[in-house]
Amino acid sequence: MSTPSYLEETILLNPEKRVFPKFDLSHLLDTVFAPTQGCRVCILVDFESPLTWIKDFAFRGQDEFEVQNNAYHYFYERLQSGVLEELGMSGGEMFAYKYTYGSNLDLSDEVWDTDGNQLSLDRDIYSKYDIILCISTWSATAPLTAKCKQFDFRGATMHGMNDIILSSGLAVNYQEVSDDAEKMRAALTGAESVEIDFELEDGEILTAWLDLGGQEAQKSHGLCRGTKPDIANLPAGEVYFVPQDARGKFPMKYEDGTLGVLDVVNRDVVKATLIEGSQATIDEHNARLADDPMTGTLGELGFGTQVLPVSYQDIQDEKVLGTCHLATGRDDHLGGDIIPEMFKKHENSTHDDILFAPHKTPNFNVKEVRMSWGDRSEVVIENFRPSDYVMKALCEKSLGELVPA
Numbered sequence: 001m002s003t004p005s006y007l008e009e010t011i012l013l014n015p016e017k018r019v020f021p022k023f024d025l026s027h028l029l030d031t032v033f034a035p036t037q038g039c040r041v042c043i044l045v046d047f048e049s050p051l052t053w054i055k056d057f058a059f060r061g062q063d064e065f066e067v068q069n070n071a072y073h074y075f076y077e078r079l080q081s082g083v084l085e086e087l088g089m090s091g092g093e094m095f096a097y098k099y100t101y102g103s104n105l106d107l108s109d110e111v112w113d114t115d116g117n118q119l120s121l122d123r124d125i126y127s128k129y130d131i132i133l134c135i136s137t138w139s140a141t142a143p144l145t146a147k148c149k150q151f152d153f154r155g156a157t158m159h160g161m162n163d164i165i166l167s168s169g170l171a172v173n174y175q176e177v178s179d180d181a182e183k184m185r186a187a188l189t190g191a192e193s194v195e196i197d198f199e200l201e202d203g204e205i206l207t208a209w210l211d212l213g214g215q216e217a218q219k220s221h222g223l224c225r226g227t228k229p230d231i232a233n234l235p236a237g238e239v240y241f242v243p244q245d246a247r248g249k250f251p252m253k254y255e256d257g258t259l260g261v262l263d264v265v266n267r268d269v270v271k272a273t274l275i276e277g278s279q280a281t282i283d284e285h286n287a288r289l290a291d292d293p294m295t296g297t298l299g300e301l302g303f304g305t306q307v308l309p310v311s312y313q314d315i316q317d318e319k320v321l322g323t324c325h326l327a328t329g330r331d332d333h334l335g336g337d338i339i340p341e342m343f344k345k346h347e348n349s350t351h352d353d354i355l356f357a358p359h360k361t362p363n364f365n366v367k368e369v370r371m372s373w374g375d376r377s378e379v380v381i382e383n384f385r386p387s388d389y390v391m392k393a394l395c396e397k398s399l400g401e402l403v404p405a
Contacts, residue, residue, distance in 0.1 A: 018307055023171040025078045026086050029131075031174045032232055033154060034225040039130035040091040041079070044111070045071050046099050046136040054096035055116035070161045071135035095125060104142035104330060104351035106340060126151035135161055139315070141233045142333035142351055148229040156224065156232040160313035168308050169235030169316040177237050178221035180394055181305045185239045187393035188380065189217035191371040194241075194301065196324065198251050198356075199367040200275070208264060208326075210301055211245035214373075218335065219305075220319075231333075237306035237319035242336040243267060243298045250326065251364045252354055254281050259363055269296030269328060275363075292344040299331030299338050299351060303380070305394075310359045321394075322385045323357040324369060358384050 029035060045054070045068045053059040059068050072094070079092035097111045111121045119125065125132065126147050132155035134140045141157045148155060158170070191212050198206045222236030246267045252260050258277025262269045270293075272285045289296045304320040311317055318325045329351045331338045340349035356366050369381035379387040386394075 018309075020168050020171045023074065023166050025075060026083045028170060028174070029083070030087060032156060032222055032224055032234070033131055035087050035089050035131065037088040039089055040128065041084070041089050041131040041133065042091050042125065042129045043071055043075055043094045044125070044132060044134040044136065045094065045096050046138070047096050048099050050096035050098055050112045051116055051118070054094070054112050054114055057114060067135060067137055067159070067161050070163075070166060074166060075133060075135065091129060095119070097121065100138050100140070102347060102350040103139045103353070104333070105138070105347065105349060106143045107140060122151070126153060129153060131155055134158065139351070141231055142330055145231045145333040148231055152229050154224050154230055156234050158234045158315070160315045162311060162313060164309060164311040165235060165313060165316050169306070169311065169319065172306070174222035174236065177306060178223045181219040181221040181237055181239060183393050184303070184305045184390065185217045185219045187390060188239055188303070188371060190214050191217070191373055193372050195370045196250065197367040197369075199365040200251065201363055205367065206249040206251060206261060208246065208248040208250040210243045210298070212241050213244040215241060217241060233315070235306070235308070235316045235319050238302050238304055240300055240302040240334065242331055242334055243301055246298050251275065251361070253361050253363065256281055258282065260285070264298065267298050268293060269298070292348045294329070294338065294343045295348050296328055297338055298326055299329055299336050300327035300334055302327070312359070314353050314355050317357055317360065318353055318355050320357065322381060323355065324366060324381060325353050325355040327351055327353045
């Protein structure tokens, strides 16, 4: 890439220098949903023992419930102290459901209110509220996407919400996020294939190839306006594809720090091999693949579109410009063909993102990402930075607005 400009130096290379406005719930809800007069809104949170912790807000002040306390302080309290009235909304109640213990697993129907009464998500929540805000430990985007179409509501999923996310990824103007996501989507749409080169510490290059079939690129852009049932995943800022086929190799860093190489054949991860760390972790992954091969099927390729600080939560960090991610498992909420019923066990039907970002995977580099349209090929990422092609797609005005004059 050419010599970095001032904007690239100050924003792309030093995102901590970006100045964010103060989090404003009214502005967020108004921008994302444009609520209609009188629409009913509620908040969903999750616990291992919902009745124990939701009754009389017993979770308040408990350190292990950072996400739930943020939901209370920044959403519930502010809705009740003026935001509902300001936006012409009603409701504002908080309910709790049981932990799913996995990303995008279906929710059980039992839910409890703050008086300790057991209710039904289908009967008492989905069918009674117009906007549902799910602020949870594990992502619920896939199940709520299915439920919103069945019960005709809109909503947002904001799992893993921490202070960094509140002060950056949820404080931005989502009209601007949507505009930038569309610029990048238009630049990437219709690609027939993509190749990703991963460089390991020893200099070895692994390449993964994905067939995109010329499909229309999709965007997670944060806006959920109108009356059409829909779920926004916040923070937003992503362009994504549903792979039709894939082959090659890519590295993976497991939760315990183990590094492995994953072999992909016919869109499926078929084998993990140890680079360094725990062989037991690799063996466990291979056993899972052998027992339920659907857990290794690639369901998503995504690219971040925003300039944001690292939050150490993938929900925000996968939206950072210059990063990319793959995901295995269900992709029905993205318009794909992998549904929960295809897995051997319900608990296997997760959607698991594999994020490639400097803070997340410092042991290897995304050296280059190339997309192809027939005879034309464009580099879109170089060494965890957006390429010239992507930078041109994101007009200077939108980048310029990120820093003071």
